[in-house]
Amino acid sequence: xxxxxxxxxxxxxxxxxxxxxxxxxxxxxxxxxILNNENIDLQTYQQVCTWLGVNPAxxxxxxxxxxEVSEVAARMTALLELSPSLKQVFExxxxxxQDGTVSMDTVKDIMAYAAYRLGLDEADTxxxxxx
Numbered sequence: 651x652x653x654x655x656x657x658x659x660x661x662x663x664x665x666x667x668x669x670x671x672x673x674x675x676x677x678x679x680x681x682x683x684i685l686n687n688e689n690i691d692l693q694t695y696q697q698v699c700t701w702l703g704v705n706p707a708x709x710x711x712x713x714x715x716x717x718e719v720s721e722v723a724a725r726m727t728a729l730l731e732l733s734p735s736l737k738q739v740f741e742x743x744x745x746x747x748q749d750g751t752v753s754m755d756t757v758k759d760i761m762a763y764a765a766y767r768l769g770l771d772e773a774d775t776x777x778x779x780x781x
C-alpha cells in the first residue's frame with residue numbers, strides 16, 4: 651500500500667525518484683526499494699508517511715500488519731515483565747540497533763540462535779535469516 655501511495659503521489663506531482671527522495675530526505679535508492687515493495691526501516695517508513703501526509707499506524711493497520719505486530723508485542727511485553735534482566739537485554743539490543751552499533755544482521759543472528767536453542771526446526775531458523 652505504501653508503494654502504491656508513493657507511486658500515485660509521484661505520478662500526480664510529476665516527480666522522479668531522485669526528486670521525491672530529496673524532498674523526503676532519503677536516498678533515491680530507498681525510493682526505488684519502496685516502489686519495489688522491499689523492506690525499509692521504521693524511521694524511513696515514518697518519513698515517507700509524513701511526506702505523504704498519512705499516519706504510519708493507520709497505514710500499517712490498513713495493510714493488516716499492525717494487528718500481527720500488536721499481538722506479538724503484547725506477548726513479548728508479558729514475557730519481558732516476568733524477567734527484568736531479559737527486558738534490559740532487549741532494551742540494550744534495541745538501543746544499539748537504533749544508534750547503529752548493532753546491525754539488523756546481528757539481531758537476526760541472535761534470533762536464529764534463539765530459535766535453534768528453542769528446538770525450532772531448521773526451516774524456522776532459516777526464516778529468521780531471510781527476513
